Amino acid sequence: xxxxxxxxxxxxxxxxxxxxxxxxxxxxxxxxxxxxxxxxxxxxxxxxxxxxxxxxxxxxxxxxxxxxxxxxxxxxxxxxxxxxxxxxxxxxxxxxxxxxxxxxxxxxxxxxxxxxxxxxxxxxxxxxxxxxxxxxxxxxxxxxxxxxxxxxxxxxxxxxxxxxxxxxxxxxxxxxxxxxxxxxxxxxxxxxxxxxxxxxxxxxxxxxxxxxxxxxxxxxxxxxxxxxxxxxxxxxxxxxxxxxxxxxxxxxxxxxxxxx
Numbered sequence: 001x002x003x004x005x006x007x008x009x010x011x012x013x014x015x016x017x018x019x020x021x022x023x024x025x026x027x028x029x030x031x032x033x034x035x036x037x038x039x040x041x042x043x044x045x046x047x048x049x050x051x052x053x054x055x056x057x058x059x060x061x062x063x064x065x066x067x068x069x070x071x072x073x074x075x076x077x078x079x080x081x082x083x084x085x086x087x088x089x090x091x092x093x094x095x096x097x098x099x100x101x102x103x104x105x106x107x108x109x110x111x112x113x114x115x116x117x118x119x120x121x122x123x124x125x126x127x128x129x130x131x132x133x134x135x136x137x138x139x140x141x142x143x144x145x146x147x148x149x150x151x152x153x154x155x156x157x158x159x160x161x162x163x164x165x166x167x168x169x170x171x172x173x174x175x176x177x178x179x180x181x182x183x184x185x186x187x188x189x190x191x192x193x194x195x196x197x198x199x200x201x202x203x204x205x206x207x208x209x210x211x212x213x214x215x216x217x218x219x220x221x222x223x224x225x226x227x228x229x230x231x232x233x234x235x236x237x238x239x240x241x242x243x244x245x246x247x248x249x250x251x252x253x254x255x256x257x258x259x260x
Contacts, residue, residue, distance in 0.1 A: 013037050017044040024049040031055070035062030042067035053078040068092040076100040086110040088135075101125075107149070111136055122147060130157055143168035143192075152178035159184070166190040170216070176202035183208040195219040200227030207234045217242040 013033070016025065017040050025047060027033060033055040041047070047069050052058065053076060063077060064087075072093055080103040087101070090113045098119040099111070107127045111120070112134040120136075122128065123145040131154060133139060142164055144150050151173040158164075162185045169178075170192045179193070179202035188209050199222045206215065215238050217223060225244040232240055 014040040014043065017041055017047075022047055025051070027052045027055060029054040031057070033057060035059055035065065038062050038066060041069065045069065045071060047072055049074040051076040051078075055079075063087065066092070070094055072096055074098045078102045086112065088112040088114050108132075110134060121145070125150075128154075130154055132157065133161055136161075140164060141166040144170075144172055146171035149173055151175070152181070154178075155181050163187045168192040169196060171195040174198070176205075179203075180205045182206075185209070186211060188212055190214045192216040193220065197222055200224055200230075203227050203231045204234075206231065210237070212238045214238065215240045219243065 013027075016022070022044050023046060025044065028051055034057045038058070041050070048071055050069070050072060058080065063080065068089070068091060070091075070093075073095055075093070075096060075098070078100060085106065085108050087109070088111055093114060095116055096114050097116050099114070099117060100121045100123075102122065102124050104124060104126050106125055108130045109122070109125070109128060110132040111117075114136050116138055117136050118138050119141045120139060121143040122131070123143065125144070125147045127149055128144070128147045129149050129151065131144075131150075139161055140163075142158075142161075145168055148171060150169070152175055154172075155169075155174060155178040159181065164185060165187050167182070167185065167188060167190070171194070174193070174196050176198055179198055182188070182191070183205040186209065189211055191206075191209070191212060191214070194216050195218070198220055203223075206212070212235070215235070217228065218241060220242070223242065223244075228240070228242045228244045
């Protein structure tokens with residue numbers, strides 16, 4: 001996110017936040033940073049980009065009490081040890097467009113009151129099972145990379161955000177039932193199902209996504225070359241990447257093979 005020349009210096013966060021026209025602040029791996037220090041951010045009302053990553057003393061209390069930053073557009077909260085199960089207060093981040101958020105221990109997460117949020121990345125939230133998006137109607141791009149316990153019930157809960165154009169489910173616990181639900185996400189243009197346990201039975205559901213332009217299916221051990229080849233034939237409009245590239249083992253199947 002922020003460039004190195006915007007890093008938190010040893011002169012103290014309050015002093016840094018008093019810099020006129022401060023737009024970008026990088027607080028990566030500041031071991032001494034505490035919850036109380038974050039209150040100094042209230043002086044940086046022109047801040048547009050904030051990165052808080054690997055600050056071991058920041059707790060759920062500190063994240064919940066982040067001051068309102070009405071001009072903030074990009075926020076990174078990585079490597080948190082513990083967080084509350086909700087983020088966002090009315091009027092706190094009205095211009096936030098992109099959020100990076102990672103906590104290994106959170107199992108249920110509600111994001112609320114983020115009307116301009118279009119990009120959301122939740123990598124390595126290993127325990128995450130349920131995601132609620134309340135007042136996040138502009139969301140276009142969602143990544144749940146390696147959220148290993150996010151499964152079909154989580155996909156079902158995302159149903160009212162079927163307007164997503166990009167969805168990353170790499171390394172999640174989504175199965176064929178979850179893919180069937182995804183077939184209703186007609187705005188999807190880019191879908192990542194790598195490293196999931198889906199089978200050939202899920203693939204016909206994907207043919208309903210006529211706007212899909214990119215589909216990633218690598219490292220899906222329960223897929224077969226035959227199933228992938230049939231999908232390629234049925235979706236000529238989509239670039240499909242898998243462990244069974246056209247011309248390899250799947251070339252044993254004729255191009256005329258289609259789904260019934």
